[in-house]
Amino acid sequence: MPRLMKKVSRKAGLTPGSLIHIGEKKLERARIRAINYDEQRFREEELKTIEESLPLKEAPGVTWINVDGLHQVEVLEKIGAYFALHPLVLEDILNTEQRPKMEDYGDYIYVVLKMIHYDDKKNEIEAEQVSLILGPTFVLSFQERAGDLFDPVRERIRGSGGRIRKVGPDYLCYSLADAIVDGYFAVLEKLGEQIEAAERELVTHPSPKTLRLIHGLRREMILLRKSIWPLREVIGGLQREDSPLIADATRVYLGDVHDHTVRVIETLESYRDMLSAMLDIYLSSMSIKLNEVMKALTLIATIFIPLTFVAGVYGMNFKYMPELEWRWGYFMAWLVMIAMATSLYAYFKRKKWL
Secondary structure (H helix, E strand, O other): OOOOOOOOOOHHOOOOOOOOOOOOOOOOOEEEEEHHHHHHHOOEEEEOOHHHHHHHHOOOOEEEEEEEEOOHHHHHHHHHOOOOHHHHHHHHHHEEEOOOOOEEEEOOEEEEEEEEEEEOOOOOEEEEEEEEEEOOOEEEEEOOOOOOOOOHHHHHOOOOOHHHHHHHHHHHHHHHHHHHHHHHHHHHHHHHHHHHHHHHHHOOOOOOHHHHHHHHHHHHHHHHHHHHHHHHHHHHHHHHHHOOOOHHHHHHHHHHHHHHHHHHHHHHHHHHHHHHHHHHHHHHHHHHHHHHHHHHHHHHHHHHHHHHHHHHHHHOOOOOOOOHHOOHHHHHHHHHHHHHHHHHHHHHHHOOOO
């Protein structure tokens, strides 16, 4: 089960802008990839050092620099120095516990998103922080690990006929955000299948295993809600932001991403309501099952109470008891007890208590 809160105690007492990586080390060394393109030209390469990417800031066209791995603080420091990034931006990039947000620094816009995918091997959701910086001619993206949802965007850039090659970096930033939001639908579909399976199991054969499954899904919903709910505010802020970095034509596409975000949130809320109802159904079914067991035990005890009374009376050690010397007394006692048990059973059956 994914952690809902990472440890941030290492930053306690430090000055604002202190660069300390908060999160897991998911790569041995940072991986830097750069793409530079315009309508007629395309160039893609993997860089060995951060210094190789610095001249790309002044290159014609649109430059996209993607950094995988955030644990090497010196890499972030060099990028921040060359692109004139605020120390608080670098601090937020390294702190992977940030909530999705958008901040306008004038010369660039800083966006934090959560990239989510479902790990079939671990059977759980994994969330990764993605930081995007939109500049006049460039987009910087910072990820925790290698592998992402941006391959379709890269393929569109490699192709010469797509719209993305004809517009600016704001459209590239929109495309990256759109790829992240589209990834939410795949995760929600997987969770929807699990919720349906848990619902079928709950109706047919509820067990403690079902309760553990429901509880695990509820924890996944908490992680998703934490990652997705602020996203509507972020996309809406980009759409409404009065910045020359975002063209009016791109705001229309941001509106489409905002609509997708609303759909994701509505689906998430419906799943949360279903899980809450399923938990109530499980508790009710367990209570009903317990009541049925107690009812059966009560009826059995009720049948045996008069039989125990008869057996207790004739089990007393008095010397003079008339029935004790009677030849048919034992058989008559059995007959009386069987008659009493049969009468009680028939009565309970008629009342539909059995």
